[in-house]
Amino acid sequence: MYIKNNYLKPIAILLLFAASAVAAxxxxxxxxxxxxxxxxxxCHGTDGxxxxxxxxxxxxxxxxxxxxxxxxxxxxxxxxxxxxxxxxAEIRLIADYFAKQPK
Numbered sequence: 001m002y003i004k005n006n007y008l009k010p011i012a013i014l015l016l017f018a019a020s021a022v023a024a025x026x027x028x029x030x031x032x033x034x035x036x037x038x039x040x041x042x043c044h045g046t047d048g049x050x051x052x053x054x055x056x057x058x059x060x061x062x063x064x065x066x067x068x069x070x071x072x073x074x075x076x077x078x079x080x081x082x083x084x085x086x087x088x089a090e091i092r093l094i095a096d097y098f099a100k101q102p103k
Contacts, residue, residue, distance in 0.1 A: 033097030036090050039082065040098075048098040056103030062095035 038046075040054070048055030054062060069075075069083035070091070086094070 031093075031097045031100065033090075033093030033095075036086070036094045037097045040094070043078075044098075047101045049101075053103075054098040055101035057099060059092070059095040059099035062098055063091055066091045066095065 037048075040048075041050070044050045044052065044054050048057075066083045066086070067088075069080045070086070072080050073084070083091070
């Protein structure tokens with residue numbers, strides 16, 4: 001039983017952090033870009049606070065950067081590949097979602 005409890009502790013802690021991240025900003029909980037932006041969490045965090053913060057940035061700047069990456073078809077870096085998979089409307093939703101996150 002002792003081993004089992006030690007095994008479950010890290011899982012419980014991880015679930016606690018995940019739950020708090022999801023509930024972090026009730027203003028964008030039902031935002032249509034939220035599900036699209038979920039693909040960005042590995043690098044940018046669940047609400048845009050990871051590597052290169054996106055939270056609170058200008059939506060127009062995020063759109064411009066994603067559009068540039070989308071049309072740099074010769075480059076096959078991870079952001080170019082992600083950007084190429086989105087429509088212009090989806091890019092606007094993602095940018096709007098991150099722009100509405102508190103800085």
